[in-house]
Amino acid sequence: MLFNSIDFIIFFPIVLVLYFATPYKWRWILLLAASYYFYMSWKAEYLILILVSTGIDYFAALRMKSVSTKAKKKKYLILSIFTNLGILFGFKYFNFFSNSFRDILSQFNIFYDTPAFDVLLPVGISFYTFQTLSYSIDVYRGVKEPEKHLGKFALYVAFFPQLVAGPIERSTRLMPQLNLLNYKFEYDRVVDGLRLMLWGFFKKIVIADRLANYVNLVYNNPDDYFGLQILIATIFFAFQIFCDFSGYSDIAIGTAKVLGIDLMENFNKPYFAKSISEFWKRWHISLSTWFKDYLYISLGGNRVVKWRWYYNLFITFLVSGLWHGANWTFVIWGALHGFYLIFSIVTNSQRNKIISLLKLNQNRFVLKLIQVFTVFVLVDFSWIFFRANNLGDAFTIIGNLFVIDLDNLLNNSISFSSLAVNFGVIAIMEIFHLLQRGTKFSTYISARPTYIRWSVYFFITIFILYLGGQGGKEFIYFQF
Amino acid sequence: MKKFFVRLVIFLVIFFLVDQALSKILDIGRPPDYKAFIESKSEYNSESGFDILFIGDSQTADNFVPAVFEEKLGYSAFNFGVYNMSPFEGYYLTKDLIERSSPKPKLVVLGTEVNMFYFMVSDGRFTPFFIENPLNLIPLLIKSDSFESFTSAGRKGYLFKPTLKKILTGKTSGTVDRDVVGVDNGYLKNIKHFSNYAKLTNCTKNWAFLSNEFVQVQKDYFIKTIEYLRKKDIKVVFANTPMHPAYLECFKSKPRFDEYKKIMEDLSETYGIEQYNPDYEVLLGEFEDEDFLNGDHLCYSGAKIFSSVFADYLNENIFSQIKQSFAVSK
Numbered sequence A: 001m002l003f004n005s006i007d008f009i010i011f012f013p014i015v016l017v018l019y020f021a022t023p024y025k026w027r028w029i030l031l032l033a034a035s036y037y038f039y040m041s042w043k044a045e046y047l048i049l050i051l052v053s054t055g056i057d058y059f060a061a062l063r064m065k066s067v068s069t070k071a072k073k074k075k076y077l078i079l080s081i082f083t084n085l086g087i088l089f090g091f092k093y094f095n096f097f098s099n100s101f102r103d104i105l106s107q108f109n110i111f112y113d114t115p116a117f118d119v120l121l122p123v124g125i126s127f128y129t130f131q132t133l134s135y136s137i138d139v140y141r142g143v144k145e146p147e148k149h150l151g152k153f154a155l156y157v158a159f160f161p162q163l164v165a166g167p168i169e170r171s172t173r174l175m176p177q178l179n180l181l182n183y184k185f186e187y188d189r190v191v192d193g194l195r196l197m198l199w200g201f202f203k204k205i206v207i208a209d210r211l212a213n214y215v216n217l218v219y220n221n222p223d224d225y226f227g228l229q230i231l232i233a234t235i236f237f238a239f240q241i242f243c244d245f246s247g248y249s250d251i252a253i254g255t256a257k258v259l260g261i262d263l264m265e266n267f268n269k270p271y272f273a274k275s276i277s278e279f280w281k282r283w284h285i286s287l288s289t290w291f292k293d294y295l296y297i298s299l300g301g302n303r304v305v306k307w308r309w310y311y312n313l314f315i316t317f318l319v320s321g322l323w324h325g326a327n328w329t330f331v332i333w334g335a336l337h338g339f340y341l342i343f344s345i346v347t348n349s350q351r352n353k354i355i356s357l358l359k360l361n362q363n364r365f366v367l368k369l370i371q372v373f374t375v376f377v378l379v380d381f382s383w384i385f386f387r388a389n390n391l392g393d394a395f396t397i398i399g400n401l402f403v404i405d406l407d408n409l410l411n412n413s414i415s416f417s418s419l420a421v422n423f424g425v426i427a428i429m430e431i432f433h434l435l436q437r438g439t440k441f442s443t444y445i446s447a448r449p450t451y452i453r454w455s456v457y458f459f460i461t462i463f464i465l466y467l468g469g470q471g472g473k474e475f476i477y478f479q480f
Numbered sequence B: 001m002k003k004f005f006v007r008l009v010i011f012l013v014i015f016f017l018v019d020q021a022l023s024k025i026l027d028i029g030r031p032p033d034y035k036a037f038i039e040s041k042s043e044y045n046s047e048s049g050f051d052i053l054f055i056g057d058s059q060t061a062d063n064f065v066p067a068v069f070e071e072k073l074g075y076s077a078f079n080f081g082v083y084n085m086s087p088f089e090g091y092y093l094t095k096d097l098i099e100r101s102s103p104k105p106k107l108v109v110l111g112t113e114v115n116m117f118y119f120m121v122s123d124g125r126f127t128p129f130f131i132e133n134p135l136n137l138i139p140l141l142i143k144s145d146s147f148e149s150f151t152s153a154g155r156k157g158y159l160f161k162p163t164l165k166k167i168l169t170g171k172t173s174g175t176v177d178r179d180v181v182g183v184d185n186g187y188l189k190n191i192k193h194f195s196n197y198a199k200l201t202n203c204t205k206n207w208a209f210l211s212n213e214f215v216q217v218q219k220d221y222f223i224k225t226i227e228y229l230r231k232k233d234i235k236v237v238f239a240n241t242p243m244h245p246a247y248l249e250c251f252k253s254k255p256r257f258d259e260y261k262k263i264m265e266d267l268s269e270t271y272g273i274e275q276y277n278p279d280y281e282v283l284l285g286e287f288e289d290e291d292f293l294n295g296d297h298l299c300y301s302g303a304k305i306f307s308s309v310f311a312d313y314l315n316e317n318i319f320s321q322i323k324q325s326f327a328v329s330k
Helices: A006-021 A024-066 A070-107 A125-141 A150-158 A171-180 A187-220 A227-258 A276-282 A285-296 A306-324 A328-346 A348-357 A364-387 A391-401 A416-436 A441-446 A450-467 B002-029 B032-043 B058-063 B066-073 B087-099 B114-118 B134-144 B157-169 B197-201 B216-231 B245-252 B255-271 B300-329
Strands: B052-056 B077-081 B107-112 B180-184 B187-190 B235-240 B274-276 B292-294
Touching: A006 A024, A006 B134, A024 A070, A024 A125, A024 A150, A024 A171, A070 A125, A125 A150, A125 A171, A125 A285, A125 A306, A150 A171, A187 A227, A187 A416, A187 A441, A187 A450, A187 B002, A227 A364, A227 A391, A227 A416, A276 A285, A276 A328, A276 A364, A285 A306, A306 A328, A328 A348, A328 A364, A328 A391, A364 A391, A416 A441, A416 A450, A441 A450, A450 B002, B002 B157, B032 B157, B032 B180, B032 B187, B052 B058, B052 B066, B052 B087, B058 B077, B058 B107, B058 B187, B058 B300, B066 B077, B066 B300, B087 B134, B087 B216, B107 B216, B114 B216, B114 B255, B187 B300, B197 B245, B197 B292, B216 B235, B216 B255, B235 B255, B235 B300, B255 B274, B274 B300
Parallel strands: B052 B077, B052 B107, B107 B235, B235 B274
Antiparallel strands: B180 B187
16 A cells, blocks of 8 residues: 555544554554555565564564574574575565576576566565564564564564555664553644654655656656756656655654654755765665664674775675665665765865865855765766666666757756746755754644644645645655 | 544635635636536536447547537437546546436447557546546545545646636636637537647657556456446447558557557457457548647547548448347437
């Protein structure tokens, strides 16, 4: 089920009414049933994967607690890792590696007909497998006690607001909340959650879905577009993916909040980052901290010799790229970010010297502007690989980006007024971001006088209804 | 909880009022062709019913002239072609029209076209205006995921641009791009023809309401429409309407052209339904360029010619089969 569907508009109020009408101790049953229904409304048979992952991790964690030696614990951890990564590999990566293997062999004139596993990618598979994996690793590390209640653990794996696209929650944060479920209908919290949902819908339906029309046109026909058309499409994609994914996160966090549960923040105005490392502290926070805690630190983090530190960083970003999709475009995207980060560390002192030399540090605003702009350009360039349908398309787009076609400066398939509206809605969002400063959208709005608050609600609702892209577009991150 | 619901109700009431006000403002920019289009369908007289009903998208709306069928065949006809209507919406509209028709039509001509399985499910902007039964309208709105369709101003979203233009310049331009000189049983007599020869022959424009991918839902609903009409014992004919030869040549190079032909052949065979003009060969090259509004829509002069030929076809091939039931009803 999509958040931006009429189905959800019907589903959520029903769940909400039943939830607050149900005694605390039985609420987990209602939420679990609702979560499974939410998932099954997409493709019912894939629920089996969630059940397998849930069952194995529940069992492995309990066994880890009951055995005495570290070696025995490790056996159960490996069972959990193999199960989750096995599911992920089978459904997401098998064809990719199989085809890549075939391509490599064909370079040596060895022609081998690789087997194909022709299945639909289960929605949210990368999210819930990573969430359960973190639980198993935490139990192994002794950070978390294993959950004894199978039903509540199943709810932790499948909690519907964040099941298919995160935030990827840690058991240490989410499990205690799901164990309680003793939340009353509190006006402020419910309204706060609804506000966040409204803002998420605005970002998804009004911005991301509108921009998608332009971006898809250009990126699906890379040979036909040049210069400014590609530049606009690439800038639009930067905002499309941000609004698509952060919009989803806002709706997820808001939905959970209405139910009384706090999910972690997933985005913090990433395009205001002044460095690549800051960008990753603001973008998809739940995934970047996951990789930091469970991969980067496991590899040794930065407590190693320098070359090994760079290697750890690079591998982490490479794997992060692959996590996003079984395609070389994502691997290149991850590698680019790894390269950016290592380059920024290596050149840090030289860059500081240049800043001093140009006296840019005397005017912090100008310096900040340059830094934000530079990071945006670098990140946006990497989005070309992320969005392109394949590597060939990505290089065509980069090549065509530098071709100036004066006769067709703008994309003739999209009207000028439509372009103006697209830039206008992006501007509205960024103005809100600037006004919010350090606070969240809902906190900022709740501090305004009633007439401003209600005006904002009306305008956003009207924008969603009248200026939204054609409804029902899937969220980009569903494919991951 | 009480405070929350009181405020929610106040919000919804204010929103309803704002929506109604916006909807009225949008009517300022209602161009004559749009107005004529919306009003033309209100002529559908369900009490006396029509013998022949044409249902489909803009190509159906533009290309079948009911008066020609009445004149040549002696049976009443109504054109319920709706701009931008997808097969998904067509199902609910067909149900609605048949349910409120008494007696029921004897023949439904389903206007078909190459892009019909590429319509986005959510796009329908006009069809909800014509559906009277909420039991048909509500599922259409829910399944379409078209949030704007739920609101009065949202359904008139098409009028944002002309309204703005009217407010800023005082002028109103056409929105559905027709110059309407009269209405005939749902058919708009449009005398405007193409203005740009290059556009007349070029089929590469990417329309915003079309998806790049095949939309299975559209095929499913087209089949549902066929099955519904069969259940109601109503004879069905599929009909492709003419394209400009150069436009057709361009269209034939698209993969969706062969894909569409294959689907229609299969459906025709599976359900035993006659398909008229499956290869777009009928009258090919016999129209003047001025008979076309654009590459795949005729204007009034062309539509009269096509309707006349199609009426002859119906007389020879279809009416011989259903003459008896027509005779009984008449």
